[in-house]
Amino acid sequence: MQASVMEWFESLPVWGKAAAVGGAVLAASVPVYLVTKRPRPSPYKSDWKQGVVYLYQVPRFSTIPSASPYCLKLETWLRMADITYENVDVPMSVRSREGLVPFVELNGVEYPDSGLAIRDLTKFLAKEAMEAHLNDEQKSASRAFEKMIEHSTMWTYGMIRYLEKFDEFAELFPPFLGPLQPLLVWMMKRSIRSGVAQRIKAVGIGCHPRDEIINIGLEDLRAVSNYLGNKHYLTGYKPTRVDATLFGFLAQVVYMPIASPHNDLIQQECTNLKEYCDRIKGRFWPDWNECTQKRSLHTEWKKRI
Known part of the structure; x- marks a missing residue:
């Protein structure tokens, strides 16, 4: 068709x-x-249950639970924090009050933005213990790595995915646009490429030559790899918020079948980042295949450990 x-x-x-x-x-x-x-009504979920977090995100992909690093970050953190949540199956047009996804609802209140949602849920669901063991230096380093990944590294990889290899990326889209999907994807390509190009320039790296942009991303990954070393997680043996953020991005590189200098570096030089991703995937995504191959939104993942 x-x-x-x-x-x-x-x-x-x-x-x-x-x-x-x-x-x-x-x-x-x-x-x-x-x-x-x-x-739209707020909350979107009218029959919500007390204490249950309702997650709104982009559709599942065939190779990764979410092609959005922000959505994967937020859902991974919900699992790390052992929070009862449900994915809400909604049209792609549903957005937060800020016009973006992901967002969550808890007890009838909406919390937009992955980072702000994690901050607020940490407070309202008393999950401060996840970070309580960190000293000030570790907290500062964690915040610095979060911001680096989301405002620098991600856009150097975005140049590859969205500007250079969008056709390969589009082939992985789930069939959510109906018979007009090829034509609409063709239009999305032009819209997304334009938007990403503007964002790359806006963050300050888009004015550099391609090789310099790539090098910025690779140096970022080397910094994460050096700090991680042989530790299970970035700050030790307990996962924290920064690990959800790093996994949300690194998983895009490691598990998406799109060749990139970033993946080459991880596979050949910074192999501890691949082991790090596999560790998080194995512990918090035992239902990975079900989420990708069947595009399941079920959240009873702990029953599979």
Whole structure:
């Protein structure tokens, strides 16, 4: 079906392609506009249960539970913190009050942004003990590595995934767009590439040559690898918030079948980062195959240990 749609599209004259794209944009954007502009109930989950965290995120992928490092970060932290949560199966148009995913709801209250949600849930669910063993130096280092990964390293890899190899990335998309998926992916490619290019420039590294941008990311990974050393987790034998953040990003590189200098470095030089990812995956994602191959949203993962 997808091949026939693209063959039909390629057979059109230039004006026909323009008309088809315009029609597809209109067909796709009108319902999205109506849904996103219509005030949605808050909380979205009307039949919520006391003490249960409801997680809203992007659809599952075939090779990784989430292709969003922020979504994977937040769900991994929920598992590390042993918090009762449920994934809410919602349309992709559902967003937080800030217009982004992931976000969570707890006891009828919404908490947007993965980092802020972790901060607030730590307080409201009394999970401070996860970080209580850290000294001031470790807390400072953890925060520094979090910010480095999310505001530097991630965008050097984003250049590979979204600007250079988007077609490979798009082939892994779950079939959530229906028969028009090839055409809509074609439009998404242009929109996402433009947005990512702007973000890379906005964080200050996009003005450099490609090799320099890549080198920034590789030096970031070497710094994480050196600090991790032979430890189980970044700060020792207990996982903390920074480990969820690092895993959310590193898993994109390690488990996504897209070649990159970042993955080459991890496989050949910084092998402790691969072992680190495998360790976290094995302990907190025993249902990895079910989440990826079946795209399961079930959260009874502890029963599988």
